[in-house]
Amino acid sequence: MRKKIVAGNWKMNTTVPEGKALAEAIAARVKEIPADVQLIVAPPFTHLVPVSEILCKTPVAVSAQDCADEPKGAFTGEVAASMIASVGCTYTILGHSERRQYYGETSQTLVKKMALALENGLKPIYCVGEMKDERVAGRHFEVVKAQIEEVLFGLSAEQMAKVVVAYEPVWAIGTGLTATAEQAQEIHAYIRGLLREKFGALAEEITILYGGSCKPSNAKELFACPDIDGGLIGGASLKADDFIAIAQAY
Numbered sequence: 001m002r003k004k005i006v007a008g009n010w011k012m013n014t015t016v017p018e019g020k021a022l023a024e025a026i027a028a029r030v031k032e033i034p035a036d037v038q039l040i041v042a043p044p045f046t047h048l049v050p051v052s053e054i055l056c057k058t059p060v061a062v063s064a065q066d067c068a069d070e071p072k073g074a075f076t077g078e079v080a081a082s083m084i085a086s087v088g089c090t091y092t093i094l095g096h097s098e099r100r101q102y103y104g105e106t107s108q109t110l111v112k113k114m115a116l117a118l119e120n121g122l123k124p125i126y127c128v129g130e131m132k133d134e135r136v137a138g139r140h141f142e143v144v145k146a147q148i149e150e151v152l153f154g155l156s157a158e159q160m161a162k163v164v165v166a167y168e169p170v171w172a173i174g175t176g177l178t179a180t181a182e183q184a185q186e187i188h189a190y191i192r193g194l195l196r197e198k199f200g201a202l203a204e205e206i207t208i209l210y211g212g213s214c215k216p217s218n219a220k221e222l223f224a225c226p227d228i229d230g231g232l233i234g235g236a237s238l239k240a241d242d243f244i245a246i247a248q249a250y
């Protein structure tokens, strides 16, 4: 049985007091979530300590949104995987399209980040997805294939077993446009097929999340697809009611 996950990517939103209030609101309603759904929140770095303190008494896991590609040292402004792990985080998002697009993150960098996250006991939520023009040109399979192969195919099976994959079509992120359940299922099945070619039966155990304008009104249809194992939620994760409602969509 694959783990079902609903993860909230807060991006660069909320002050620390606002983030604490959001974490408290989620903690207060956690009993309403089906027991087999793992909830994760990914607040900004500044929030990791207070949010972990609030959520450590609940089954909700805390994730970072990124980690550095170096273990430590003179890299001003960066936050190392070991530091993230040291405050009780168990996951980190890696390769989000906003990091790739706005901060020039490449597969080469992501290979290093992936290794450091895993070495420090963090489970990576590795994001892939095509841009709008790539989808229009029918190149989405090719783009996603390269993102999967370049960063995940160098991992051992033991490492791969700790990775969660998130498919997020860039044209659907924060735009209100969602991939249809058919479009999402098609590419999720394709990703699982790529993982099967490389890692065999382990592919059936890997959680693959959908992300991109996922909300209470469309989560049910998306999560009903055989290869969609949950969601990576941006905007809708900033409201406890919506986030909980999405987790209840299973």
Ligand code: PGA
Pocket (backbone or CB within 6 Å): 009, 168, 172, 173, 174, 175, 211, 212, 213, 214, 232, 233, 234, 235, 236
């Ligand atoms: P969105 O973001 O739900 O606001 O579209 C998803 C994401 O970028 O993880």
